[in-house]
Amino acid sequence: AQSVAQPEDQVNVAEGNPLTVKCTYSVSGNPYLFWYVQYPNRGLQFLLKYITGDNLVKGSYGFEAEFNKSQTSFHLKKPSALVSDSALYFCAVRDWRNQGGKLIFGQGTELSVKP
């Protein structure tokens, strides 16, 4: 079955420190992986994607993610966290079965960055 797991419900980081939000996936075939961010009372905003190519993907707002095929992981990273990064982060994988293209989301990780 296609699935995505985010093992941490919450991640707490001090401003200026590096942050990592973890994601592992299970798919048949090559994965199309995504990270989205949701700020309070807002919709989902696209951060970055991995389709093919370089395992280190750079995205919006200084975020990057590392695709690791052997560990089936796609962790989101940022070298220096900002208080404004505090939000809910979702990892997702595209499900190509049945001619559809829906996204399967992880349960989300609440990132809290303290000054």
Added chain:
Amino acid sequence: DSGVTQTPKHLITATGQRVTLRCSPRSGDLSVYWYQQSLDQGLQFLIQYYNGEERAKGNILERFSAQQFPDLHSELNLSSLELGDSALYFCASSPAGGRAYEQYFGPGTRLTVT
């Protein structure tokens, strides 16, 4: 701003009622997806339309239905509402062709059933 619009932003209604949520995709996007976000279920795919035709179905209740019109806007109809239907409903759109994997989300409609 993703370019996807949803109306209304908020909806409060009573159990047993019927509501319609509306979505306008980005200009030129042919696919529309509906997702439900709730505290207990997380973000769940409901249904996808492509150029007016149903393409894929998720865990959508029989009380729920959707359609995509010739101008490509979509409506999600929820009937016989229950308290558990209270959630944030998102619409997303994606282009055709090689970038079909990109999904752009609207701001959502928050439904409260009392």
